[in-house]
Amino acid sequence: MEKIPLTKQGFAKLDAELKHLKSEARPNVIRAIAEAREHGDLSENAEYHAAREQQSHIEGRVAELEGILGRANVIDTSRLSGAIKFGATIKIVDEETDEEKAYQIVGEAEADIENGRLNIKSPLARALIGKEVGDSVEVKTPGGVRDYEILDIQYV
Numbered sequence: 001m002e003k004i005p006l007t008k009q010g011f012a013k014l015d016a017e018l019k020h021l022k023s024e025a026r027p028n029v030i031r032a033i034a035e036a037r038e039h040g041d042l043s044e045n046a047e048y049h050a051a052r053e054q055q056s057h058i059e060g061r062v063a064e065l066e067g068i069l070g071r072a073n074v075i076d077t078s079r080l081s082g083a084i085k086f087g088a089t090i091k092i093v094d095e096e097t098d099e100e101k102a103y104q105i106v107g108e109a110e111a112d113i114e115n116g117r118l119n120i121k122s123p124l125a126r127a128l129i130g131k132e133v134g135d136s137v138e139v140k141t142p143g144g145v146r147d148y149e150i151l152d153i154q155y156v
Contacts, residue, residue, distance in 0.1 A: 003073035005120065007087055010110030011074045018065040021058055029055045068109045080155040084128045086120055091152040092128075095136065100151065105129075124148075 006014070029051055036048035077087030084090055089104040103118040105128070111119035118125050127137040131150055139146045 001071055004068055004071045004109055005086055005107040006068075006072045006074050006110055007077055007104075007106055008074055010106055010117075011069070011072055014065055014069060014109065018062065018069065021062050021065070025058050026055075026062070029058055077155045082153075083130050083132050084150070084153055085130070087155060088128075089154045089156055090128060090150060092148040092150055095147040095149055104156075 032051040033048065033055065036042075036045055036051050039045055039047065042048050075087055080087055084105065086105055086107075089102065091100060091102045093100045101116075103116050103124075105120050105125045106117045108119050108121055111117050111122075113119075120126075120129075123141055124139050127139045128148075128150070131137055133150050133153055136147060136149050139148065
C-alpha cells in the first residue's frame, strides 16, 4: 500500500475535517433523515432524498479521509533545509512577466493551488525539486513553456 506524503499541518487539517464529519455532520444528517421520514411518502419526499444524498457524500468523504490518514507519511518540514524538496515553501518569478508567486510543495491530498499549496506531482513542482536559489527552471505546461527563477526557499 502506497504511503501518502503529508505535512504536519495538512495532516491536522484533514484529521479535523474527519472529526467534524463524524461528530457533527453525520449526526445532523441522520436527524434530517429521521425528520424527513416522519413526513410520510418517501417516494415524493424531496427533503428525504436530499438528506440521503448528503449522507452518501459524507460517508464517501469519511471513507476517503480515513484511507488518506491511515496511509499518511507525515513529514516534519521544519527539520529540512537546502535544495527544494517536499514541504519547501518557495518564491519564484516568471522570467517573462516578472510576476512573483509563492508556493508550498505538498502532497496530492492537501494540494490547493488557490491557497499556494502546490501538488508535488504537478509539472511545476517536479521541475523545481532539487533546485536551489538562483536556479532557473523550464516548465512545460498545457499553456506552453514557462521559465521561472527561484528567489527563495524556506522550510517552516
